[in-house]
Amino acid sequence: MRVKRLAKIGLVVLSYWVVSISMVFANKYLVGSSEMNQDMTLFVAWIQCIVCVTFIICYTTIGGMVGFKVRCPQFNISSITDKSRIQLSIVFVLMLSFNNLCLRYVGVAFFQLARSLTLLFTVMFSALILHTYASRRSMLCCMVVVIGFFLGVDQEKIAGTLSIKGVLFGVVTSIFVSLTGILTKKNLEEVDKDPLKLTFYNNFNGIILLFPVVLITDQFSAVLQLDKMYDIYFWVTLLSSGIMAFSMSYISTLQIHFTSPMTHHISNNAKSVLQTIIAVSVFHEYKSVLWWVSNGVVITGAFGYAIVKINEEQNKQAMKLRQPKEEEYTRNNETKTDQMI
Numbered sequence: 116m117r118v119k120r121l122a123k124i125g126l127v128v129l130s131y132w133v134v135s136i137s138m139v140f141a142n143k144y145l146v147g148s149s150e151m152n153q154d155m156t157l158f159v160a161w162i163q164c165i166v167c168v169t170f171i172i173c174y175t176t177i178g179g180m181v182g183f184k185v186r187c188p189q190f191n192i193s194s195i196t197d198k199s200r201i202q203l204s205i206v207f208v209l210m211l212s213f214n215n216l217c218l219r220y221v222g223v224a225f226f227q228l229a230r231s232l233t234l235l236f237t238v239m240f241s242a243l244i245l246h247t248y249a250s251r252r253s254m255l256c257c258m259v260v261v262i263g264f265f266l267g268v269d270q271e272k273i274a275g276t277l278s279i280k281g282v283l284f285g286v287v288t289s290i291f292v293s294l295t296g297i298l299t300k301k302n303l304e305e306v307d308k309d310p311l312k313l314t315f316y317n318n319f320n321g322i323i324l325l326f327p328v329v330l331i332t333d334q335f336s337a338v339l340q341l342d343k344m345y346d347i348y349f350w351v352t353l354l355s356s357g358i359m360a361f362s363m364s365y366i367s368t369l370q371i372h373f374t375s376p377m378t379h380h381i382s383n384n385a386k387s388v389l390q391t392i393i394a395v396s397v398f399h400e401y402k403s404v405l406w407w408v409s410n411g412v413v414i415t416g417a418f419g420y421a422i423v424k425i426n427e428e429q430n431k432q433a434m435k436l437r438q439p440k441e442e443e444y445t446r447n448n449e450t451k452t453d454q455m456i
Contacts, residue, residue, distance in 0.1 A: 124373045131366045132386045138359040139223055139390060140397075141352050147219040153337035156215040157329045159353065163211070164321035166357020171315050174361075188312040195316050199305060203298040203313075204320035210291035211321070212328075217288050220281030223394035224402070227387040228267040229285025231413045234260050234420060236293035244297055250427060256420035263412030270406040314364045384417040 146156045171188070178185040194200065214230075221229050235257045241247045249257070271277040299313065306312045329335060343349040370382060391410060395402055 141356045146215045158334040160211040161325040163357040164318040167318040167361045188315040206294045213288040217284035220278040232289040233292045252423045259416030267409035381421045
């Protein structure tokens with residue numbers, strides 16, 4: 116049984132790595148490659164929402180027919196337009212949009228570093244929104260990440276590849292990634308902890324929210340003028356990226372379910388290392404020693420944070436187990452004292 120469980124965990128983690136890395140490269144091709152002569156950052160995000168919703172409907176419908184225990188989320192207007200759901204959907208759409216804008220201006224190798232402040236913003240917003248305060252050791256780890264971020268930006272500048280827009284979009288993406296994570300945690304409780312339902316609501320609202328923005332920015336016209344408009348590879352990549360978006364959400368939930376949120380965090384950071392190495396190899400980029408050091412500093416801070424959180428969680432569990440024993444010991448002493456009196 117243990118071997119079977121470990122094999123299942125390994126398969127889930129591997130799937131997460133493959134889908135996550137593939138999606139970053141697919142999005143880079145769609146919004147930031149030299150082959151794309153038009154800005155389609157918002158259009159790509161809009162199409163991905165449409166594909167995600169369509170895929171969920173098809174997946175649940177076919178799955179139900181063949182005996183899978185899945186149901187298509189009910190099209191409930193009150194649930195979709197709930198204040199909490201709308202707030203999450205707005206933040207989710209902004210995260211998608213700025214994520215694509217960041218990828219438009221930075222390379223895949225620097226992409227993860229550009230968004231590395233997510234950890235810092237998660238700690239900040241957890242305190243402001245959830246009133247969950249980080250320990251000094253957690254804050255120290257966040258500061259290590261910040262040092263790595265600025266060192267990486269400095270090395271990009273020295274190399275002559277720094278994009279100020281890309282860095283700014285990366286920082287803004289970090290803000291919305293952290294907010295999405297926090298609001299998702301709150302909203303899951305309101306949809307019976309069903310990630311499929313929440314993914315459906317998010318992407319459905321995303322279709323509606325992004326449509327007028329894509330229209331105003333004239334990106335529909337930009338697509339018609341695209342050199343790759345009639346290229347089958349472009350459309351296959353675009354549609355596949357929407358399915359990957361759904362898969363990312365589902366596999367992330369599975370990874371957390373089979374391991375823990377902290378293990379998921381560690382897995383994500385380890386994946387980032389591999390993603391950076393692959394990107395440097397694929398695009399034949401030369402990076403200085405200090406550039407690699409900056410990535411190492413960020414990863415060290417992130418891993419350190421995970422270890423600190425694991426230790427704090429273990430201490431909390433130990434305190435909970437110890438508390439009933441201490442209460443029982445106190446009651447027994449009081450009983451003995453009463454008997455002596």
